[in-house]
Amino acid sequence: MRAFDNPASQGPQQSRAAGPPALVRKLERFTPLTVRDRHALAHLLSLDTRTVRSKSPMSTGSPANRFLAVMLDGWACSYRGVRSGNPQLVACHLPGDFCDLQSLAGPRPNTTIMLSAGARIARLSGEKLAMLVRDHPQIARALRLDSQIASSIEREWLVNVTRRDAHARIAHLLCEFIVRGEAVGCVENQHLPCPLTQADLANACGLTAVHTNRILRTLREDEVISWRGHVLHVQNRVRLATRADFCPAYLAPTTVSSATDVDLNWPSA
Amino acid sequence: MRAFDNPASQGPQQSRAAGPPALVRKLERFTPLTVRDRHALAHLLSLDTRTVRSKSPMSTGSPANRFLAVMLDGWACSYRGVRSGNPQLVACHLPGDFCDLQSLAGPRPNTTIMLSAGARIARLSGEKLAMLVRDHPQIARALRLDSQIASSIEREWLVNVTRRDAHARIAHLLCEFIVRGEAVGCVENQHLPCPLTQADLANACGLTAVHTNRILRTLREDEVISWRGHVLHVQNRVRLATRADFCPAYLAPTTVSSATDVDLNWPSA
DNA sequence: CGTACTGTTGATCAAAGTCAATTGAGGTGG
C-alpha cells in the first residue's frame, strides 16, 4: 500500500465541510483579507496536495527540496523521541495549521510528524511562501500572529504538564482542541473530529495510557464529554473548563498596535 | 531603593569577563560577521542599558513604547503564573539571549520576566532592531538561527519534564546551562555563575523545592556537581550527561543550506 | 541585629506508574 494516494483523490473521511480552506478561515480572524489575498492563498494551497489513507509519517522533503506542509484536513502530530520510553507528543496540527514552520529550515532532531488516517495536506515550497508574504502584507501579518499563537500553545503545554494534575491536564487539552477546532470551523454542535488515540492523549499530557483511560472514564461518567469513533463531544463545556483551569487567552492573538507590528519580531533577510 | 541604577553603572557582580558582548560572541558561532556588523551590534547594545541591583521584575515597556531586552550580564527568568500553585519557570535567559522576542509584540498573558540581582540588559526598540536586520543580512541570519534554538529549548523543556524522572530532569537542565553558558563565554573551568535558587530549578523542572534539594544533595555526594554561592561547578561532566540522557543537538543550529534559508521561516511584512 | 529568604532534613501520604489480562473494533487475506 502506498502512503500517499494520488494528489487528486479525496480522503476517506472528510472532517471539514466544504468551503474556504481552514487556513484562510483562521487568518481572517486576525485581519481582514481582500478577495485577491484569499484567492492567492487558496490557489497556493491547491497546487500540491497529498492525501494519506492510513496513519503515516510525513517527510519534509529532501535537504535540497524542502517543503512546508499545511493541514487541509485531518490532523498531524509532532512527536519527539527520547532514548528510553514513549515518544513525547509536542504539538498537534489541526486543519489550517502549519506543520512546524521551522521544519522548512531542516528537520528537527529526533522528531517525527505523523499524519492521521485520511489527512490531506498542501505542500508549500519556501520560494512560494516567500512570494506570498512579499505580495500580500495582510497575509504576512496574519501569519506572524498565527505563529505567535503556535508558540504560545507550546508554552502552555509545558505549563499544563507541570502545573496541573492528570485530570486537569486532560481536560485542558480537550478545551484547547475545541477552541482551536472552532477557529477553523471543525466543530459542529460541540462535536470535534479528533483522530488521536488515548495513548496520544497520554503522551501529550505526560501520562500513561492506562491512567488517561481512567480519567476519560470519569469524564464520561460525569457526562462532561464523550468520545466515540474518533469524535470528541463536549457535553458540559463549563464543567470541563472549570476542571481544566482553562483560560483561552493564550489562543487569542495578542492585540498589537499596528505601529509596533511592522517587521519587528520577524526580522527579514 | 530604585530597581534600576543609573544607566552607566556596573552591576555588583560581573559574571562575564570583559570583551565583546555575549550576543556578538554567540552570533559569530553561527555565521561570520564583518567588523562593520560587530560594530553596529555592539553599538546598538550600548545605547540604552540598565542594571538592576536586586532581583526584580522587568517591564517590556508601555504599549506605545515597547522594547526588547537583550541580556548583557546576569540572567533573567520568564515565569508563567497559574491560578493555583507556584509559577512555572518557562525560560531562562543567559547573557547574549533575548528576553522573549515575542514580547515586542506585547506582553504574554500571565507571564513575568524577572532579572537576577546584578543583571544588566540592553533595551532595543523595534525600529532599531528592524534597521539592524535590514542593513546587516548576516546578523539577521544569525538571529533567525538563534531564535530557532530558543524555540528548540522550550520544546526540550517540555520533553524534559514529561519524559524524564526528577534526577534526570535536574541533570539535564544543568547540562543545558553549561552548554549555553559556554557558547557565550560564561563558563570558566567548568564553573558557571548561575543566580537561580533551588526553588527556581524546581519550578523549571516541575518539581518541589524539597525534592530538588534532595537530588542536588545526591549529585553533590556523588561528586558530579557542586553549587556554592550561586556558582555551578560541574565536576564530572560525563556522568552528569549520562544521568541526564543529554544530547546537545537541540542547542546547535540546524545546518541549513543557504538556498533554503532566505526569508522563509521569517516572512517579512 | 533582626528579618526574610534560602537551604536542609525527617516523616508521612497520595497520585500516578507498572504489570498483567481481557475485551472490542477495524482491516486483511483466503
Place this chain on the structure above:
DNA sequence: CCACCTCAATTGACTTTGATCAACAGTACG
C-alpha cells in the same frame, strides 16, 4: 463471507516516585 490479526480500549492489583507538612539552620541584607 468469515477467520484472523493487530491495535486500541478497558479494568484490576500492586508499587513507587515525588508531594506535602513541619521544623530548623544558615546567610544576606537593610
